[in-house]
Amino acid sequence: LRSNNNPYASFGATLARDEEQNLWSTPHDVTHTEADDDRVLYNMIVVRNQLDKDSEEWQKLNYDIYTLRQTRKEVRSRWKHILEDLGFQKEADSLLSVTKLSIISDSQNMGKAREILLKLSEETNIFPTSWELSERYLFVVDRLIALDAADEFFKMASVMYPKRHSGERADDIQKAPQC
Numbered sequence: 001l002r003s004n005n006n007p008y009a010s011f012g013a014t015l016a017r018d019e020e021q022n023l024w025s026t027p028h029d030v031t032h033t034e035a036d037d038d039r040v041l042y043n044m045i046v047v048r049n050q051l052d053k054d055s056e057e058w059q060k061l062n063y064d065i066y067t068l069r070q071t072r073k074e075v076r077s078r079w080k081h082i083l084e085d086l087g088f089q090k091e092a093d094s095l096l097s098v099t100k101l102s103i104i105s106d107s108q109n110m111g112k113a114r115e116i117l118l119k120l121s122e123e124t125n126i127f128p129t130s131w132e133l134s135e136r137y138l139f140v141v142d143r144l145i146a147l148d149a150a151d152e153f154f155k156m157a158s159v160m161y162p163k164r165h166s167g168e169r170a171d172d173i174q175k176a177p178q179c
Helices: 011-021 036-049 056-085 092-096 107-123 135-146 150-160 170-175
Strands: none
Touching: 036 056, 056 092, 056 150, 092 135, 107 135, 107 150, 135 150
C-alpha cells in the first residue's frame, strides 16, 4: 500500500483539524461562526494560530480557548442530565443539537422561550455566573415549549442547580437534602 492511495492515511490529521474547527465539541458542527459567542471563540482560535506556540500570549489564549470549550461542555452536560431525568434519554442529544438550519417551531413561543431562558440564568446555576446567554439554548427552550416540558425543565434545573446566595458555600449546598 502506498500512503497516497490510502484513504485513511490522513485520518489523524483530519480529526485534529476537525477538533480545531470544532467550537461546540460536536464533530462537523457547521454552526461555529453563526452566533456571537461562536465568533468570539473562532476569533480567539484565529489569533492564537497566528502566534508563536512558545509565546506567553499563545499559552494564555490556548488556556482561554480550552476553558471556554470546557465551560460549554459542562453547560451542555447539565442540560442533557436534566433532559434525561425528565424522560428524554433517547431524545436529549437531538433536543440539544442546534445548527444553522434549526428554526423556531412557533414564532409566538419566542417571547416565552426568552423569558424561561432568562429565568434559568437568573434563578439557577445551570449557567456559570460569567456566562452570556447563548442563542443556541433559545432553540432548545423553544423545543421544550413545543413538547410542553419547559416548566418541568425549569423546576428540575432549580432543584438540581439552585442559585447560591452570596455568602453561602458550596459545601453547605451539598449538605442540603437532595430531591
